[in-house]
Amino acid sequence: MKKDRLLIVGSVAFDSVETPAGKTEMAMGGSASFASIGASYWCQPLVVGVVGEDFGEKQFDRFADHGVDTRGIEIASGKTFHWRGRYHDDFKGRDTLETALNVFESFDPEIPREYADANYVFLGNIDPTLQTKVLDQTSAKVVAMDTMNYWIDTAMDALKNVIERVDLLFINDEEALQLSGEASVLGAANSILAMGPRYVVIKRGEYGALLFGPDMRLFVPAVLLEKVVDPTGAGDAFAGGFMGSLASKGVLDRSSLSSALINGTVIASFAVEAFSVDGICDLGQSEIKARTEQLENMICH
């Protein structure tokens, strides 16, 4: 079966992360990396991004191993985007210690001709002005986006312009309250839907995720884990798994969205069990299936 194609635009980066479980230096990261590898278990991911000359064969091999099409990743002269952060003892918060945009600073996403027929698009968490540029270049059937508090703080107008045009917004609970000015998740969801998108998915970390849409509310709990190693990228892996799953179904209905929530949740649970993309690389179908069943069995019905 020819896999459906999901275009992912976002950052490809090196992360240096310290958590209560350990640390890693200059490991492969970025929203497009987590989302594309996460999506690869359900669809054919196509990535648009930029890296520096220090992004090596080892990293490109990881994409290749998962069938990720990287023809849209530009190799610019300079260094790859680097983020350094440290999580608090309880994993509830983190501090950014260093953000070196490097080649990402002049990132100007261009969709290669070969990607033009992708029906599903995921706009990772980047400057909303760039997200809009991508939107202008695509006639995809379903476009989803992610964002973060930084853009709410600094680029609210541009952010609202792009939110208005997408089909689905991924956002975490705190940011949903901040974006909407509402006090409850339910109020925030309704307010965000009024901004334009048909669906909003509110991510709540270890508490699961909620989807709101026309006459539809869906909830999935997170997979219960004894040990978390590194939450970095879990939201991107979730969005990748969600969108990959959705692309593989070809329709947007209660059943496909419900599966997408479950698959996104499962892949995110693997993501947090290791540093970098290690947790979501080279997963067997049986591993994914076992965890999916574990999750489905947990749901009251």
Next chain:
Amino acid sequence: MKKDRLLIVGSVAFDSVETPAGKTEMAMGGSASFASIGASYWCQPLVVGVVGEDFGEKQFDRFADHGVDTRGIEIASGKTFHWRGRYHDDFKGRDTLETALNVFESFDPEIPREYADANYVFLGNIDPTLQTKVLDQTSAKVVAMDTMNYWIDTAMDALKNVIERVDLLFINDEEALQLSGEASVLGAANSILAMGPRYVVIKRGEYGALLFGPDMRLFVPAVLLEKVVDPTGAGDAFAGGFMGSLASKGVLDRSSLSSALINGTVIASFAVEAFSVDGICDLGQSEIKARTEQLENMICH
């Protein structure tokens, strides 16, 4: 149909509460009040507790209106237990401003002969030594208990003795971590099950509730609400609805426990929408059914 009987032992109190939504003075409260009225929609609650002479007809009428048997409530000379507290702006925490135990200080629960054949028992959050006294007087089929951080801090040995003897423990997530010394909810659940009970229900407030048992994990999300007025008693209403629902089924299996989680969650959602027991009084079956369907529709499957 003759309703099944659920014996509830706990506090009957007056609460004075201030929340971001307003305040109330000397309103009916206590774990046995919330649990029994919550349970009354599914079973016949029998209450053992103690009140002072200031606990009036108006309060007893509220029990009577819900078919709660109060023959086990002793009226002692003195004043009723009074708790005064204030919730923080985000509802995430609260401060106790005053605790006047009054007649509750010498509470010594005795099960009336008329209650002896109750097959289901809920031990509200009271001194574990008193919970043990109740256990010694009953041969019920299913005994559940609640507890709180105060008893973990001050009476761990007595608490572990009673936990060992019950079928089911209700506990919130923070307290589960504290009781077990574990860092994850999953670790805490496994550790608590090793202490003796067949089941543990971990309450997570607005994030829902989890049940762990032999080869069984069940999760139910909370009902999404635009506005919370007062969380006081929500956990007791939850336990009451849960146990009432379970008593009405007569068996402990995946299906009855799943329904119990859903019914407990629904009744707790009504509890937080008003001060005191107001939110869970005089509910119509259609109101309960509508909210149950809303919750069930939200669950991915």
